[in-house]
Amino acid sequence: MMVKLRVNGQTHTADVEPRKSLLDTLREDFRLTGAHAGCEHGVCGACTVLLDGDAVRSCLIFAVQADGYDITTIEGLAPAPGELSVIQDAFCETHGLQCGYCTPGMILSAHTLLQRTLTPSREDILEAISGNICRCTGYGQIVEAVEIAAERLRQSNALHAAPEAVK
Amino acid sequence: MNTVPVNRRFVSANRRVREDRRFVTGRGRYVADVVLANALHVALVPAQYPAARIVSIDATAALAMPGVHYVLTGEELAAATEPLMNGLDTPKVQRYPLAVGQVRYAGEWVVAVAADTRALAEDAAEKVRVVYEPLPFVIDPEEAFRPGSPAVHSAHGSNVLLDKTFVWGDVDKHFAEAPRTLSFRVTWGRSSTVPIETFGVVASWDPWREILDVWASIQMPKYPEQIARSMRIPANQVRVDQDVDVGGAYGVKRGIKHTILVAHLSRRLGRPVRLIEDRLENMRAGDAQGPERIFDVDIAFNDEGIIKSMKMRALDNAGAYAGRAPFQLGKPIGAIVGPYRIESVKYVAQSVTTNKAAEEAVKGFGQSPTNYAIESAIEKVAQATGLDRVEVRRRNFIRKEEFPYLIPSGTRYDSGDYHTVVDKVLAVVDYPALLKERDRLRASGLLAGIGLAACLEPSGGNSAFEPLLNEKNKTSTWMESCRINVDGTGCITTTIHTLSSGQGHETLVATVIGEVLEINPDLIRVVRPDSLACLPSNAPVGSRMAIMLGGAAFHAAQKLKAKLVTIAAHQFGVSEDTLSYSGGGVSHGVSGKRFDWADLVNIAHRNFHLLPQGMEPGLETTHVMQVPTGTKLPENGRVQMYPCHSFEFHVVLLTIDPLLGKPEIRRYVIGHDCGTVINPHIVKGMTLGGIAHGIGAALFEEFVYDEQGQMTTQSLMDYLLPSSHEVPKVEIVHHCTPSPHTVFGQKGAGESGYMGAPAAMSGAINDAVAPLGISFAKLPIRVSAIGDAVAAAQVSNEKKI
Numbered sequence: 032m033m034v035k036l037r038v039n040g041q042t043h044t045a046d047v048e049p050r051k052s053l054l055d056t057l058r059e060d061f062r063l064t065g066a067h068a069g070c071e072h073g074v075c076g077a078c079t080v081l082l083d084g085d086a087v088r089s090c091l092i093f094a095v096q097a098d099g100y101d102i103t104t105i106e107g108l109a110p111a112p113g114e115l116s117v118i119q120d121a122f123c124e125t126h127g128l129q130c131g132y133c134t135p136g137m138i139l140s141a142h143t144l145l146q147r148t149l150t151p152s153r154e155d156i157l158e159a160i161s162g163n164i165c166r167c168t169g170y171g172q173i174v175e176a177v178e179i180a181a182e183r184l185r186q187s188n189a190l191h192a193a194p195e196a197v198k
Numbered sequence: 199m200n201t202v203p204v205n206r207r208f209v210s211a212n213r214r215v216r217e218d219r220r221f222v223t224g225r226g227r228y229v230a231d232v233v234l235a236n237a238l239h240v241a242l243v244p245a246q247y248p249a250a251r252i253v254s255i256d257a258t259a260a261l262a263m264p265g266v267h268y269v270l271t272g273e274e275l276a277a278a279t280e281p282l283m284n285g286l287d288t289p290k291v292q293r294y295p296l297a298v299g300q301v302r303y304a305g306e307w308v309v310a311v312a313a314d315t316r317a318l319a320e321d322a323a324e325k326v327r328v329v330y331e332p333l334p335f336v337i338d339p340e341e342a343f344r345p346g347s348p349a350v351h352s353a354h355g356s357n358v359l360l361d362k363t364f365v366w367g368d369v370d371k372h373f374a375e376a377p378r379t380l381s382f383r384v385t386w387g388r389s390s391t392v393p394i395e396t397f398g399v400v401a402s403w404d405p406w407r408e409i410l411d412v413w414a415s416i417q418m419p420k421y422p423e424q425i426a427r428s429m430r431i432p433a434n435q436v437r438v439d440q441d442v443d444v445g446g447a448y449g450v451k452r453g454i455k456h457t458i459l460v461a462h463l464s465r466r467l468g469r470p471v472r473l474i475e476d477r478l479e480n481m482r483a484g485d486a487q488g489p490e491r492i493f494d495v496d497i498a499f500n501d502e503g504i505i506k507s508m509k510m511r512a513l514d515n516a517g518a519y520a521g522r523a524p525f526q527l528g529k530p531i532g533a534i535v536g537p538y539r540i541e542s543v544k545y546v547a548q549s550v551t552t553n554k555a556a557e558e559a560v561k562g563f564g565q566s567p568t569n570y571a572i573e574s575a576i577e578k579v580a581q582a583t584g585l586d587r588v589e590v591r592r593r594n595f596i597r598k599e600e601f602p603y604l605i606p607s608g609t610r611y612d613s614g615d616y617h618t619v620v621d622k623v624l625a626v627v628d629y630p631a632l633l634k635e636r637d638r639l640r641a642s643g644l645l646a647g648i649g650l651a652a653c654l655e656p657s658g659g660n661s662a663f664e665p666l667l668n669e670k671n672k673t674s675t676w677m678e679s680c681r682i683n684v685d686g687t688g689c690i691t692t693t694i695h696t697l698s699s700g701q702g703h704e705t706l707v708a709t710v711i712g713e714v715l716e717i718n719p720d721l722i723r724v725v726r727p728d729s730l731a732c733l734p735s736n737a738p739v740g741s742r743m744a745i746m747l748g749g750a751a752f753h754a755a756q757k758l759k760a761k762l763v764t765i766a767a768h769q770f771g772v773s774e775d776t777l778s779y780s781g782g783g784v785s786h787g788v789s790g791k792r793f794d795w796a797d798l799v800n801i802a803h804r805n806f807h808l809l810p811q812g813m814e815p816g817l818e819t820t821h822v823m824q825v826p827t828g829t830k831l832p833e834n835g836r837v838q839m840y841p842c843h844s845f846e847f848h849v850v851l852l853t854i855d856p857l858l859g860k861p862e863i864r865r866y867v868i869g870h871d872c873g874t875v876i877n878p879h880i881v882k883g884m885t886l887g888g889i890a891h892g893i894g895a896a897l898f899e900e901f902v903y904d905e906q907g908q909m910t911t912q913s914l915m916d917y918l919l920p921s922s923h924e925v926p927k928v929e930i931v932h933h934c935t936p937s938p939h940t941v942f943g944q945k946g947a948g949e950s951g952y953m954g955a956p957a958a959m960s961g962a963i964n965d966a967v968a969p970l971g972i973s974f975a976k977l978p979i980r981v982s983a984i985g986d987a988v989a990a991a992q993v994s995n996e997k998k999i
Contacts, residue, residue, distance in 0.1 A: 132393070169891075171883075
């Protein structure tokens with residue numbers, strides 16, 4: 032059946048089987064391969080994308096269910112070709128990754144957290160990324176990256192996406 | 199060999215890891231991202247029994263489905279290919295990608311279905327009817343070892359793949375004369391490193407060009423050779439694309455059976471074929487499961503806690519096929535006494551087949567389980583003598599001035615300063631205060647314990663365990679290569695000849711070459727030629743790339759520098775030793791004249807008339823590097839295993855809520871000495887990630903089989919991976935004892951943290967429950983096991999009162 036999905040601000044259409052996951056549709060039909068299949072049963076978080084700003088497992092929802100939502104994938108975060116978002120840059124600064132497979136999901140989870148608050152506690156960060164399993168880093172440099180990104184976003188002149196009160 | 203002055207610009211500097219930019223933007227290129235037109239997708243039909251004869255296979259219904267192109271059986275595949283390679287000399291233990299005539303573990307692949315989409319292939323796989331006749335099976339390694347147990351491979355005659363006894367030194371005498379001895383058993387559960395990316399491979403056979411193109415999520419030495427051998431084609435008809443990012447490997451991304459399966463299908467069907475495992479295929483029958491090992495250990499020591507001799511029997515459950523797994527009993531021979539001065543060792547290495555999935559290589563290649571056994575011994579000696587656990591370690595440590603130190607099994611440790619690392623860590627944790635804190639926590643009603651582990655990470659991997667365990671194998675060569683090309687515009691492009699799985703090899707090579715040539719590493723392009731355009735490589739295994747790829751890059755850069763100096767000397771008409779290289783140019787000290795980078799590049803590329811006679815034009819150098827110290831085959835059961843030995847010392851404070859049994863790590867400090875660090879970010883990440891793996895192996899992770907031979911941990915909801923909640927903040931205390939064998943004094947760090955974390959966690963839990971008079975001797979130590987044992991001990995202690 033035909034789906035019309037809004038991904039990273041652009042509208043994509045595809046003819047998909049009703050049983051096709053959003054993950055497979057993003058990867059196969061739209062060639063957005065930044066979301067990865069890890070377990071395909073909702074544990075590892077490698078397939079994380081944002082639906083109306085919330086981090087969700089794209090392996091656990093069907094493409095046909097995602098109609099009408101604003102979908103953000105890792106490809107939608109960098110401001111321009113060759114550039115990095117503040118969070119992406121912070122991950123590079125602390126080397127909050129190794130093989131990179133969990134990284135898009137991890138960054139999207141961190142992005143969601145920092146959309147909600149720019150003063151996350153260590154516990155807030157651990158909770159926000161706890162649905163994203165990383166086998167390379169032991170999470171240490173990931174937590175450092177999110178802390179640095181929060182600090183930089185706090186200090187930046189740009190309008191913050193959401194006021195503190197939303198937390 | 200520390201030929202570069204210690205004043206370094208790029209090596210050891212906190213520079214960014216260049217690979218990270220593509221990964222944070224989702225622009226990695228993993229095998230699943232490789233999409234070829236017209237490709238078919240594969241799904242597998244798994245065996246339902248741990249052992250059964252295949253009576254018949256009926257694929258009629260599957261083949262009748264639209265979009266289904268082929269159903270492949272083991273019979274067809276075995277007729278068309280050679281068996282997969284065995285490490286040991288066990289020719290009757292044959293393995294093919296699909297079961298042939300008989301299945302040997304539940305989940306083993308019996309039939310492969312190729313269809314237009316993966317979903318269709320899965321649908322069709324369910325329609326394949328296989329009739330089985332169940333056979334007796336064996337799951338337990340001790341039972342498998344006994345004569346008369348059901349043979350997994352009847353043609354082999356028994357389940358014993360390896361039963362080899364080594365005696366290094368006068369073990370009998372040392373035991374006879376020892377004032378005290380003790381014996382114990384510890385068991386390492388069948389865990390693994392479980393990358394988030396499963397294994398995947400795409401193959402495409404071009405019958406006109408006569409070439410097999412392969413894209414794979416691979417981390418395995420000699421991969422193209424193994425493909426060619428099994429496919430019965432010349433090795434120069436196999437082209438592996440090395441520019442594929444691997445989504446985590448940590449030893450297990452071996453995938454040769456998957457590769458042969460799709461390569462055969464592609465050759466048979468004339469279309470590209472891909473197999474990307476799903477998680478169930480991966481856990482049940484992919485190359486996913488790691489060592490499972492029983493250690494029986496005897497220790498001879500005295501009242502001062504000095505250990506004189508050790509007997510260790512290691513019984514390894516290799517699962518249904520041999521492969522390379524039994525070698526994981528061999529590598530630890532190179533550090534069989536850990537960091538200790540144990541004078542003699544008897545080592546019995548036994549590996550048996552059982553009806554479980556085949557064991558594959560895992561991070562450390564058997565060293566972490568062995569370290570767990572050695573550290574358990576130290577803990578027990580401390581307990582028996584009533585001495586402090588740190589003190590027992592200190593008394594037995596090899597001393598700084600004793601290096602290079604020859605251990606009984608023939609390996610000479612390069613360098614180390616174990617006492618200083620321990621002192622530094624204990625100063626950071628304030629050990630007396632930590633003991634008080636433990637006691638305060640105990641007084642508050644919690645169980646609290648301190649875990650300690652001191653161990654080695656042998657690094658610079660060679661394959662000396664191969665000839666040691668298989669006398670027919672005479673391999674002593676284990677090289678790594680690098681090529682540098684400076685183009686006519688002066689830009690540098692360099693090559694690496696393997697895939698990477700997060701180790702930052704591009705950063706490593708650029709950093710090293712930048713250091714030697716005194717050029718900003720960010721200006722150096724690093725590429726990965728396909729396997730046919732490659733120089734020799736043995737893949738990132740055995741914690742070897744800082745030493746071997748770093749070494750090859752260093753030597754290639756030195757050759758390039760030498761060529762530039764020769765060109766300049768020829769222009770100046772002076773001898774080379776009057777010139778100095780700096781910042782990419784060559785200066786003549788006396789006259790003050792200088793040729794800059796651009797001048798020298800121009801001469802090399804455009805002014806053949808200005809080159810010294812006999813010099814090749816262009817600016818290209820290559821270095822193929824053999825493992826340092828790898829000069830001999832084993833003699834009398836002794837061998838120099840790896841060249842370098844990193845050291846780590848773990849201290850953990852944890853508490854256990856006696857009602858829940860749940861451990862909570864309060865503090866985790868590791869002292870780490872891997873010699874000169876080339877990139878601090880990378881080494882830190884390796885160490886922290888290794889500790890997370892170790893915590894998983896100690897507390898959560900195990901592939902569990904029930905009495906019917908079925909694996910019960912078939913998803914990540916049963917096989918638990920540590921999340922950010924389970925891995926604590928870890929403090930790292932650095933120390934640097936350079937290795938004399940490497941170009942910058944670097945040692946390996948790719949397996950760091952994992953080497954000692956399981957032992958430290960076990961020690962902490964056992965210290966916590968010691969007041970109850972109980973202990974745990976098998977990993978993982980699960981929350982449920984702790985809760986049950988603590989409850990039982992409390993009841994039994996109350997009864998005694």
